[in-house]
Amino acid sequence: MTQMRKVLAVTEETTLLPFLLREVTGKSRNTVKGLLTRRQVMVDGTVVTRFDAPLLPGQQVTLLPPEAAGAAELPFPVLYQDRDLIAVDKPAGLLSMGNEKERTRTAYRMVSDYVKAREPGGRIFIVHRLDRDTSGVLVFAKNERMKRALQDHWEALVQKRGYVAAVEGDLPEPEGTVRSYLRETATHLVYSGPRGKEGREAVTHYRVLARGKGFSLVEVTIDTGRKNQIRVHMQDLGCPVAGDRQYGAQSDPMGRLALHAHVLRFTDPRSKKTLELKASLPLGFQKLFPGAEQ
Known part of the structure; x- marks a missing residue:
């Protein structure tokens, strides 16, 4: 051959x-x-x-x-791929893209190497990010045209940003909405504060899926993609995300932040049809809540 x-x-x-x-x-x-x-x-x-x-x-x-x-095989699943897009299930502990301390061990670099090995001149472009400690659906564009089409209209195109979180204790209601104005300290700690010029509105909806062993499994959807939004709002409710010492958690049953981006649904700017990407529930969640994957 x-x-x-x-x-x-x-x-x-x-x-x-x-x-x-x-x-x-x-x-x-x-x-x-x-x-x-x-x-x-x-x-x-x-x-x-x-x-x-x-x-x-x-x-x-x-x-x-x-x-x-x-x-350049990837150490994590490719959830979707076509000529213009590639989506992966990013593991917890991996940066979406490089920062001043880490340039090479990132989802961006790994996916870039994967695409380049298969497509002559192939490139990828950042569309959105997940925090280092959050796992789940992460999308990259494979050309600048698709990057601009998504980034320039991201808020209008996204129909659902869904997460699953294991939180400490029992939430006050089986479902509800948290709305606050997020601010950030000089040490980059985000917190809910009064409305004002420096506060950015954040809206989080939650629904309890299961309870057990002192934890609640919660489905979370967000209307706004603020930094650490879910973590702050769960702390505000008195039920911090398990493993989240920074925002008040006292436990770490999974050895990681118990937050997973399990679904991203958006309008494909090319076809105007809905594209829904899902990432399976990680094993740590399944062990803490047997049967939760179903």
């Missing part, structure tokens, strides 16, 4: 193996099937190994050289 990357255009509805047998000439059926088992075939930027994977007109099939197959 040639050592060069090859891109093939799909012009009619079919499945992957018949498409490859037709397009990859001069090679035996077993050789072509071997491309799939060796993870050398991508459809619209995602490695595909199923022989019967469906193909639609307009899609692109890329054949990778052997040395690129498996290159």
